[in-house]
Amino acid sequence: MSDPHLEVENLSMRFKVKTKILHGSADQGKFKTVLNSVSFAIKEGETFGIVGETGSGKTTLAKTLVGIYKPKNCTIKLQGKEINFKKREDVLSLRRSIGIVFQDPVGSLNPRLRVFDIIAEGLPDLQKMKKGEKETKIREAAKLVELPESKLESYPPEISGGEKQRVSLARTLAGGKKILVLDEPTSSLDVSIQAQILNLLIKLKRELSISYIFITHDLNVIKFMCDRVAVLYYGQLLEEGSTIELFERPRHPYTYDLIHANVTLSSTNLYTTDHESGEPSTEGCVYKNSCPKRFEPCERNPPVIVRNGVRVKCWLYETQENLNGVISEIKKELGDGS
Amino acid sequence: MEDNPLQNELISDLLEVQNLSVNFETIDRTVEVLRSVSIRIEKGDAVGIVGESGSGKSTLAQAIIGVLDIPPARIIDGVIRFNGENILQRKTKSPNFRGKGINMIFQEPLTSLNPVYSVHDQLEEAIRIDDPTVDAKKREEIIKRNLREVMIRDVEGVLSVYPHQLSGGMRQRVSIAMVLIQRPQLLILDEPTTGLDLIVQRKILKLILNLKEEISSSILLITHDLAIAASVCKRIYVMYAGRVVESGSMRVVLSSPSHPYTIMLKNSVPEGYMDEGPLNVTSGSPPDLRALPSGCAFHPRCPKAMAVCREKVPELKKVEDEREVACWLYE
Structure with a gap:
């Protein structure tokens, strides 16, 4: 069997409680463990689901995988190569291969840029690229996510929630990312729009053989989308297995x-x-x-x-x-x- | 509605909304938010209103309980009868149908609970407003009884805390406890479990059902989730772009939806595994109310759209007993 695409071993994250307003003065200065030795591996072209409730650490996990948080004492291997979070190149290589789509489509797009320029931001080596080449790549990405060409000239507030998520997707795809972390990508959308985006994600996976790490609290979506599922509860992975095993025979x-x-x-x-x-x-x-x-x-x-x-x-x-x-x-x- | 044979019996309904139309008016434009919406709720009924964003479901709830911001909102037409009395004609500032008559639970309890009052003080205030003659000792009793009724185990512990210190599920329980003080005849729930965890959501839904039996009130549940509506309600109204497009008994509408929009709504929720094929939905999104399509608002997304759909708005037509559909397919 080939090397797993992404391997995570013993990932732990803890945060210091800074304010006493929300947590009471007793907890101030103490550490709160958000992820507790989480380990999993993702194969190429697989959709790996992570299901969890509020406070389970889903979003922290997503942010760690794209290098926003830097964990200590854990091993993250990308295509067999270990990532050292102290080295800038390593973190950059992590960011170059793993893209992320956030839950909130409003907060993740710069309202002062045109959709065209937002997608352009996802391109690697943007500076070196020729103008024509840049434009073809952006139009290709927009076509992949079925975003009408006319919308490329719009600003984020002018397009709908579903279209915003398509732009987020196009931005990561333009960069040629092979692993996509989808953090509740459809939770803020209407059900009929959610269905469209889910269909699109399935189509993209088939065409581009990319892997998804699909993070959500919605069991119906997990069941429909994923090959394998992990269940996260207060920072711990309690169960992991194929989707059918998990739904038919939960252990x-x-x-x-x-x-x-x-x-x-x-x-x-x-x-x-x-x-x-x-x-x-x-x-x-x-x-x-x-x-x-x-x-x-x-x-x-x-x-x-x-x-x-x-x-x-x-x-x-x-x-x-x-x-x-x-x-x-x-x-x-x-x-x-x- | 003139030819409706039920006209005379309708007075026995707890709530009856007839041909309600609401606009939002600003200086430069008028937006049609509700268009001739008619719903009715009998005593002891559990009715669901299902729709996506912009369908007007929350505006309808706000109009019923009388918290619409007027202006910008303006009620163009229609009547809302509660126990046979038109509550839209009331001129008093604090309408007395609210509270014991109709009460509402909102989606986000953090905004409906006062952040600077402890749970105890909020509940006590609600009791004082409900009946100023109740003495302090009796008030304490009522507070504790209500908190126990909403399945809060650690009643003493909850009393002294502030809303932000509680979890989402506990907050929603407290707001339900507050509403219970007045034992309303009609309880409106606007997305009561959105944002709650699955296990908590199930518990809150079950609690709502149990309380409905206990205080024998009627329920109007507003949600975007067909499954949640199905778990609580006996009848359902499906709304799209400010109009009711289908209504009927929950069981029948779910097993054989008639309106293409209801069919799409049902198909949108994934139920099985991936190998069962892609979800059967068409492209497009709920319309912008500022620029509604001509004719039936659903026609640009409808797989069965005909020429007439682009021109004329279909009226709600009775297709079977207790079942109405607004679609040219059923003319």
């Missing part, structure tokens, strides 16, 4: 809860039994306060268990032998404590 209790909470046209019954949910835990398993299947080992951080191509971070899938060991250890500790 982690959180994945199960998430999929069953989704109201779709084919399942609109709200009268099913739900269990109580609590705050994410900082000790042991992060989901233990909400988990209906919580048992003794959950006080400890669960291992990542790989089975049938699915990676799941849960004690439920640990072998009985190892479980007994952990349980007796916990009991022993408790015994010592009392």
Whole structure:
């Protein structure tokens, strides 16, 4: 098998709490972990979905992948080559191969530039390029994303939300990027426009054999778009596997809860039994306060268990032998404590 | 509406909006936001209004509860009857149908809750306004009972905090608790779960349904999401560019949508895996209300558009029992 396109190992990010207005004075100056040893790999031409709720660290992950944040003590390999975040060239090479489309189409386009010039910004070596060559490339990119030629002369406020997202896409494609990070690219759009953009993304992937890292909270979109999916919960990857495996046989209790909470046209019954949910835990398993299947080992951080191509971070899938060991250890500790 | 045989019975409806037209007027232009919209809600009914941005669904809600900014908004035509009384003709500043009659929950509770009042003080204020004679001890009781009703477990803990310290789901629960104080006959929910996480969203929707039974109120749910409307509502109105294009019982509209727009709306939501093929939608976007297309506003995107669609606006026509469609295909 060829080298994975992009490989991320043990990615952790934490931020210092600066203000006390929002977090209370007790937390001021402390660190908040936003991503906790996240590892995954993306193959060429694959759509890798990352699903998570508010505060799961989705956007931080997206920003790290394009070099906006610089993580420490983690390995990010691009086509087998390791990226050193201290070296400027390395960060630039990361930015040259990975493009990003943000959720908010208004905030990500400069309102004072024409659409034509916005797409031009995505071109590599813009300065050296001849005028004619530049124009052909821009028109090609606009054609790829099905943006009418007439819109190239408009300014961002004059075009619709769907068209703005097309411009964002054209900007990354003009740069010949091979991996696209899509951070909630359709969440601010109307459903019919979302459908158009999703169809466009599928078409582009087939034509240009690019890879997507598709980040969203929308399970329907993830299910429709992705080859593989990872579930992110408060900075931790709890489960990762092929889309069908994940949706048909969710292993982690959180994945199960998430999929069953989704109201779709084919399942609109709200009268099913739900269990109580609590705050994410900082000790042991992060989901233990909400988990209906919580048992003794959950006080400890669960291992990542790989089975049938699915990676799941849960004690439920640990072998009985190892479980007994952990349980007796916990009991022993408790015994010592009392 | 003259030939409607139900005319005499309509008085038993809780809310009846008839031929409501609203314009937004500025110095240089007039925008038609709502055009002859008619909806009705019976007692105990749960009705959904589904549409994309610019369909006029929020304007309709604001007109019903009487918070439209007039000007720039201007009500051109129509009546809104609540319990048989035309509430548009009321001249008083603080209409008494609001509160116990109609109440509303907004999309973003951060903007509908006062940031400088603690949860306790907001709820207490709501009780005082509702009934100034209630004494302090009774008020505390009501506050706690209401917070428990919206499934807040740590009632004591929530009382002293400010809205920004709560999570999105908790904030929405507090705003529901506030509305519950007055036990409204009609509860309008404008995108109540947009921006909430899936698990929280499900809990809030379930809460809304349970409370509806408990205080026996009617619900008008405004959303862009067909699935959410389907989970709560019995009847649905689909709106496009300021007009109702289809209405009927939720079950029937979902299983066999008639208007091409409803069909497209249903097809837009991905349900299966990718190998089931691309989503069946046409190009184009919801129209700019400042420059509406002639005839049926949907015709530029409609896969079944005919010559007549470009010329004349189709009227809502009854196609079956309880089911109306505004489309030339059904003439």
